[in-house]
Amino acid sequence: MISIKKYAAIDIGSNAMRLLITNIVEQVGKETQFNKSELVRVPIRLGQDAFTVGEITDDNIERMVDAMKAFKLLMKVYKVERYMACATSAMREAYNGQEVADIIKKKADIKINIIDGKKEAKIIASSDLRHFIKTDQTYLYVDVGGGSTEFSLFSEGQMVASKSFKNGTVRLLNNMVNEVVWQEIEKWIKVQTEPYDHITLIGSGGNINKLFKLSGKLQEKPLSYAYVNAQYQYLNSLSYEQRISEIGLNPDRADVIIPATRIYLNAMKWSGAKNIYVPKIGLSDGIVKAMYYDKI
Numbered sequence: 001m002i003s004i005k006k007y008a009a010i011d012i013g014s015n016a017m018r019l020l021i022t023n024i025v026e027q028v029g030k031e032t033q034f035n036k037s038e039l040v041r042v043p044i045r046l047g048q049d050a051f052t053v054g055e056i057t058d059d060n061i062e063r064m065v066d067a068m069k070a071f072k073l074l075m076k077v078y079k080v081e082r083y084m085a086c087a088t089s090a091m092r093e094a095y096n097g098q099e100v101a102d103i104i105k106k107k108a109d110i111k112i113n114i115i116d117g118k119k120e121a122k123i124i125a126s127s128d129l130r131h132f133i134k135t136d137q138t139y140l141y142v143d144v145g146g147g148s149t150e151f152s153l154f155s156e157g158q159m160v161a162s163k164s165f166k167n168g169t170v171r172l173l174n175n176m177v178n179e180v181v182w183q184e185i186e187k188w189i190k191v192q193t194e195p196y197d198h199i200t201l202i203g204s205g206g207n208i209n210k211l212f213k214l215s216g217k218l219q220e221k222p223l224s225y226a227y228v229n230a231q232y233q234y235l236n237s238l239s240y241e242q243r244i245s246e247i248g249l250n251p252d253r254a255d256v257i258i259p260a261t262r263i264y265l266n267a268m269k270w271s272g273a274k275n276i277y278v279p280k281i282g283l284s285d286g287i288v289k290a291m292y293y294d295k296i
Contacts, residue, residue: 002027003144006037008075009287010085011070012112014047014146014170015256016206017064021078024292030034034288041206042067043252046090047146047170055096061103062230068108084287085112088120089147117164117287123286126158126205132279133157137198142203142267143282144260146170151185151267153192154235161192169207172259182266188271201268201276207260210253212278222275225268231260 005024011017019040025033044063049056056064068085075083091097092114101112113125124143129167133139135157143150145168152162165185167177193199203212211231215223235243235257243254268276289295 004081005082005292007079007288008071008083009284009291010071010083010110011282011283011287012064012085012087012091014044014050014088014090014148015043015252016066017042017044017046018284020077020094020288021080022034022285022288024288030182031250032292034281034285034292039284040071040074041152043082043250044172045252046094047145047168048174049099050094051171051176052145052174054094056094056100057093057216061100064100065104065107067111068104068173071125072108072110082291083110085110086111086120086123086287087114087288088145088281088283089117089166090170093147093233093258101285113287115147117150118162120148120283121152122164122265123162123282123290124150124152124281132202132277136195137200138198139200139202140193140267140271140273141202141204142264144168144207144263145205146256149185149263155196163188167280169263170257172262172272186270189267192269199271199273201264201271201273203276203278205283206253207257207262208264208276208278209280210217210249211261214247219279222277225265227273227278228265228268228276230282232265235261260289 003026006023007022009020019200023035023037023040044060045062046056049060072156097114103112132152143154147168147170148164149167150164153160165181171177212223240254243249244251
């Protein structure tokens with residue numbers, strides 16, 4: 001006898017908004033399964049507003065409301081019984097972020113939780129990440145977003161350090177990350193990883209997922225530093241238009257993939273990691289898990 005629950009997570013990021021619908025399969029004597037049923041991504045680049053002019057513009061507020069109404073209808077069709085919506089750096093830094101959340105609650109009947117970087121990292125840690133972590137190894141988990149990047153260090157199966165930095169793809173595209181931030185990240189990574197002999201990276205985010213897909217590798221196989229660096233050099237040699245026409249990247253992916261790859265490469269270099277695993281997990285997965293286990 002099995003029981004199936006339907007949960008949904010809405011991730012309102014700086015580069016895009018996502019709706020993840022998950023089937024949670026419970027069976028006596030067996031581990032609970034979390035099976036992705038539907039994933040919808042809407043490329044509303046809120047970070048372009050929040051990081052450059054400090055507010056979410058009227059045009060994007062309208063697009064957000066429309067997207068949330070669509071998400072609400074999809075959840076109804078799928079008979080979702082519980083959901084949570086979380087907004088990250090763009091919404092928390094826009095001075096009208098809470099005002100926008102109030103508008104969406106009124107017009108689309110979806111409550112948005114604006115979370116800080118620390119909570120974001122904690123939620124992500126609630127995801128399937130632990131299934132990929134071996135207790136005899138040390139991992140640096142790197143989640144690159146549009147407005148911020150979350151770093152978490154795992155040793156012996158436990159998180160031993162975590163920090164969020166205001167360095168993300170949309171910020172980098174707008175030249176809003178100075179050298180001091182890079183130096184702070186380098187120092188933090190080196191200090192935290194210095195006690196350990198061997199570090200393996202785990203990468204999260206749409207850009208590293210795309211790089212992995214382009215590699216054609218099996219899911220359990222890692223990407224090497226040499227491969228990621230070669231891809232970075234190749235993609236950087238192409239124009240924005242060529243990345244769309246020749247590689248087949250979406251327009252909202254073709255620009256941010258360059259700065260994202262730079263962040264992953266630096267994290268590998270500063271930690272001494274030679275490989276990066278890409279298990280396709282992120283904030284949405286963590287929200288579902290955190291709701292289910294009442295950790296949120």
